[in-house]
Amino acid sequence: xxxxELIAKIAGGGFGSTLLVLAILCIVIWLIGLVVRRRAAKDxx
Amino acid sequence: MFxxxxxxxxxxxxxxxxxxxxxxxxxxLGVARKMEPILLVPxxxxxxMVNIPFAGLMVYAPAEPGAIPLPASGGLKxxxxxxxxxxxxxxxxxxxxxIIPLLIFLGIGALSDFSPAIARPLSFMFGATAQLxxxxxxLIAYLTGWFTINEAIxxxxxxxxxxxxxxxxxxxxAPQLLGPITLVAYSYMALVPILQPPVMRLLTSKKERxxxxxxxxxxxxxxEKVIFPIAVFVVSALLVPxxxxxxxxxxxxxxxxxxxxxxxxxxxxxxLFVDVLTFLLGLTVGALMPAVVFLNPKTLIIIGLAVxxxxxxxxxxxxxxxxxxxxxxxxxxxxxxxAGVSAxxxxxxxxxxxxxxxxxxxxxxxxxxxxxxxxxxxxxxxxGIFLSMV
Numbered sequence: 201x202x203x204x205e206l207i208a209k210i211a212g213g214g215f216g217s218t219l220l221v222l223a224i225l226c227i228v229i230w231l232i233g234l235v236v237r238r239r240a241a242k243d244x245x
Numbered sequence: 246m247f248x249x250x251x252x253x254x255x256x257x258x259x260x261x262x263x264x265x266x267x268x269x270x271x272x273x274l275g276v277a278r279k280m281e282p283i284l285l286v287p288x289x290x291x292x293x294m295v296n297i298p299f300a301g302l303m304v305y306a307p308a309e310p311g312a313i314p315l316p317a318s319g320g321l322k323x324x325x326x327x328x329x330x331x332x333x334x335x336x337x338x339x340x341x342x343x344i345i346p347l348l349i350f351l352g353i354g355a356l357s358d359f360s361p362a363i364a365r366p367l368s369f370m371f372g373a374t375a376q377l378x379x380x381x382x383x384l385i386a387y388l389t390g391w392f393t394i395n396e397a398i399x400x401x402x403x404x405x406x407x408x409x410x411x412x413x414x415x416x417x418x419a420p421q422l423l424g425p426i427t428l429v430a431y432s433y434m435a436l437v438p439i440l441q442p443p444v445m446r447l448l449t450s451k452k453e454r455x456x457x458x459x460x461x462x463x464x465x466x467x468x469e470k471v472i473f474p475i476a477v478f479v480v481s482a483l484l485v486p487x488x489x490x491x492x493x494x495x496x497x498x499x500x501x502x503x504x505x506x507x508x509x510x511x512x513x514x515x516x517l518f519v520d521v522l523t524f525l526l527g528l529t530v531g532a533l534m535p536a537v538v539f540l541n542p543k544t545l546i547i548i549g550l551a552v553x554x555x556x557x558x559x560x561x562x563x564x565x566x567x568x569x570x571x572x573x574x575x576x577x578x579x580x581x582x583x584a585g586v587s588a589x590x591x592x593x594x595x596x597x598x599x600x601x602x603x604x605x606x607x608x609x610x611x612x613x614x615x616x617x618x619x620x621x622x623x624x625x626x627x628x629g630i631f632l633s634m635v
Contacts, residue, residue, distance in 0.1 A: 207387055207388075209634065210380075210398070211380045211383060214630050215376065219373045221373075222369045222370060225480055226368075229366040229473065232469060232472050232476060233363060236469050236472070
């Protein structure tokens with residue numbers, strides 16, 4: 201007996217969660233880069 | 246022999262003979278063809294060790310009819326009494342405890358340079374979309390009816406083409422399939438240059454493959470490199486706590502290599518330390534493949550599904566890059582998305598070769614290394630999500 205609800209949760213929810221977590225990481229790393237570069241540019245000035 | 250003791254011949258089955266040939270074949274591929282030698286040689290030898298009857302290097306506990314047997318457990322006393330073998334101890338303390346895959350990830354972290362992913366954080370999205378193969382194969386594996394949910398997620402994670410998360414998840418959820426899954430995962434990683442190009446050509450036009458990307462990426466400062474592993478660990482552990490052991494070890498190893506004050510530790514973690522652990526992993530995984538376990542219809546299905554996993558992983562990465570191109574002013578070559586399947590650094594090299602074939606001016610290696618490294622993080626996140634959901 202296939203538990204459709206469970207597999208939809210794992211496949212759809214799992215893939216969606218992976219995209220979300222990596223998207224958050226992408227934004228965090230981009231923000232860190234931005235702040236560090238701005239600070240470095242300011243120090244140079 | 247002459248009625249004095251029992252030779253192994255009397256217990257030898259056709260299955261054992263076939264497995265001895267497979268073990269020999271893997272050693273050949275490792276030594277002569279240089280295919281993942283550090284893994285295939287010990288796996289091949291481990292297979293041979295466990296398929297010699299009465300050798301007792303790895304003893305299996307009796308299983309219920311139809312069930313796949315698992316190694317017996319015990320301690321030094323049981324070894325002395327002949328109830329278990331040396332490899333049982335390696336399995337119990339190294340794999341069942343999850344120590345070996347986690348420590349290997351520490352070494353991989355020390356050897357990894359995440360600069361390309363830091364320079365282009367969008368790489369994380371290609372690492373994520375390339376996990377498509379994991380989820381597609383999970384679905385197919387479960388719907389075939391041959392695998393339980395626990396087994397299906399472990400078959401699916403092969404598509405992440407990252408060894409330690411695959412071993413980590415399989416030990417936790419389907420240890421009876423650890424042998425075939427690990428063997429297939431590592432063998433297919435070596436086959437990435439054969440598996441990926443047809444999918445890449447099928448899903449991209451020549452014009453897309455020709456897209457030129459400047460070879461130089463922006464320079465990443467030391468401060469960014471030091472903050473990166475800490476930030477990745479904290480964020481992913483907060484969002485997916487079950488991924489913390491894997492990502493924690495990977496990022497810890499990486500932190501050692503970028504601080505500038507722990508170079509000796511980083512060199513040790515990424516040197517002999519990781520080599521010895523990989524060798525022990527290979528030997529123990531090989532010993533998980535006696536004929537009775539490996540010669541099973543499930544193994545053949547796993548071998549077939551792994552191709553599907555790599556194909557959909559490659560497709561997911563390419564589609565991710567194509568979607569990104571809809572919004573980007575400066576277009577990226579979609580081939581670099583395919584490197585999100587991990588298999589470091591093989592998949593990045595494949596993107597480089599295919600990109601250069603289409604446009605000899607293209608030098609995509611560093612651009613592809615970003616999604617490649619992000620893929621390792623993404624597979625650990627997926628393993629954590631599976632551990633939390635199933």
